[in-house]
Amino acid sequence: MNRKLMWKDTGKVEQVWKGPVFNIDAVHRQSPDGREHPMVVCRAPDWVTVIPELPADPSAGKEEPSFLMVRQFRHGSGSLSCEFPAGVVDPGETSLDAAVRELREETGYTADQLIEIGNINPNPAFMDNTSTTYLARGLRKTHDLDLDDNEFLERLEVSSSAIMEKMGTGEYHSAIMVQCWYWYLKYCRTI
Amino acid sequence: MNRKLMWKDTGKVEQVWKGPVFNIDAVHRQSPDGREHPMVVCRAPDWVTVIPELPADPSAGKEEPSFLMVRQFRHGSGSLSCEFPAGVVDPGETSLDAAVRELREETGYTADQLIEIGNINPNPAFMDNTSTTYLARGLRKTHDLDLDDNEFLERLEVSSSAIMEKMGTGEYHSAIMVQCWYWYLKYCRTI
Numbered sequence: 001m002n003r004k005l006m007w008k009d010t011g012k013v014e015q016v017w018k019g020p021v022f023n024i025d026a027v028h029r030q031s032p033d034g035r036e037h038p039m040v041v042c043r044a045p046d047w048v049t050v051i052p053e054l055p056a057d058p059s060a061g062k063e064e065p066s067f068l069m070v071r072q073f074r075h076g077s078g079s080l081s082c083e084f085p086a087g088v089v090d091p092g093e094t095s096l097d098a099a100v101r102e103l104r105e106e107t108g109y110t111a112d113q114l115i116e117i118g119n120i121n122p123n124p125a126f127m128d129n130t131s132t133t134y135l136a137r138g139l140r141k142t143h144d145l146d147l148d149d150n151e152f153l154e155r156l157e158v159s160s161s162a163i164m165e166k167m168g169t170g171e172y173h174s175a176i177m178v179q180c181w182y183w184y185l186k187y188c189r190t191i
Numbered sequence: 192m193n194r195k196l197m198w199k200d201t202g203k204v205e206q207v208w209k210g211p212v213f214n215i216d217a218v219h220r221q222s223p224d225g226r227e228h229p230m231v232v233c234r235a236p237d238w239v240t241v242i243p244e245l246p247a248d249p250s251a252g253k254e255e256p257s258f259l260m261v262r263q264f265r266h267g268s269g270s271l272s273c274e275f276p277a278g279v280v281d282p283g284e285t286s287l288d289a290a291v292r293e294l295r296e297e298t299g300y301t302a303d304q305l306i307e308i309g310n311i312n313p314n315p316a317f318m319d320n321t322s323t324t325y326l327a328r329g330l331r332k333t334h335d336l337d338l339d340d341n342e343f344l345e346r347l348e349v350s351s352s353a354i355m356e357k358m359g360t361g362e363y364h365s366a367i368m369v370q371c372w373y374w375y376l377k378y379c380r381t382i
Binding site for chain 1 (some may be wrong): 193195196197198200207208210211212213215218220222223224228230231232233262263264265266267268269270271272274309311312313314315316317318319322341343344345355359364365366367369370372373374376377381382
């Protein structure tokens with residue numbers, strides 16, 4: 001059956017747009033019925049997202065875990081968005097390096113443990129990269145925020161129940177964050 | 192605090208790439224500290240995904256629901272991908288129209304009920320569109336498949352437990368589908 005579904009690479013690729021963060025290629029592939037087509041592929045660096053968990057502490061009256069998030073303007077939606085700390089994997093970095101760096105830069109925290117809980121393609125239809133989700137535990141505030149010139153953000157601490165209520169709505173409108181939260185719930189055996 | 196986070200539109204927008212499905216604009220915005228920057232925005236049509244649920248039928252030995260999915264080659268990942276029926280909202284269509292059409296074209300089924308269970312931005316960082324998820328119930332096979340010239344796909348029926356096991360891994364590697372499945376679990380009060 002795969003022969004009826006698989007497209008073949010012809011080796012012909014043209015870069016049709018070069019941008020500051022990602023490029024667009026036309027990748028010429030041969031369809032299962034033998035016709036050649038230029039298909040649009042967005043070549044992007046891999047992404048990482050870190051879910052920084054601050055555990056429940058019932059003896060101090062904190063009955064559920066909370067999470068560090070960042071609130072920032074996003075240029076695609078043209079609106080404010082509340083997200084877990086996230087960013088692209090820079091050249092020479094591993095995904096884990098990028099996770100450590102983004103957590104530090106966007107929250108000022110360092111984690112004793114960074115556990116990979118998900119690795120996925122943001123959209124196989126046109127993206128060629130992967131998005132890896134890490135759960136950060138054992139958090140300590142070690143640094144001041146260290147933001148890029150164009151980053152303006154506010155750090156939030158959001159309870160588990162507030163995330164369950166809001167995720168996917170209002171300022172929590174990022175599909176990437178919803179799938180990160182799915183990995184968290186799966187890791188914690190809630191689903 | 193919003194004044195420290197909000198970017199302002201300057202009204203200046205240039206289309207920097209025009210593609211067959213989406214375009215790229217440089218949207219000039221003023222940062223919270225007053226500098227103007229061209230920001231990359233991907234202008235894409237809205238998307239819909241349909242989760243076609245075939246209910247459990249214990250009297251016939253079917254102990255759990257199953258779902259219609261499609262297996263197809265995806266040009267971003269360059270690999271086969273198992274996904275719920277999905278596509279873009281065509282000009283003149285509502286999201287619901289597109290959901291009815293995609294379900295019929297990719298599976299040959301018609302639903303008595305299409306329930307909107309999620310509406311989200313695929314990636315607020317650079318996408319300007321929305322992705323709406325519908326749950327399809329009361330399914331009847333009414334049509335043959337009706338595929339675009341460049342669509343080659345295989346229809347699958349996948350059990351609920353198989354989706355829970357595989358979602359986000361292997362051929363089930365689409366972040367968009369993971370967030371659709373999150374909406375389904377939330378709608379069914381599993382999470």
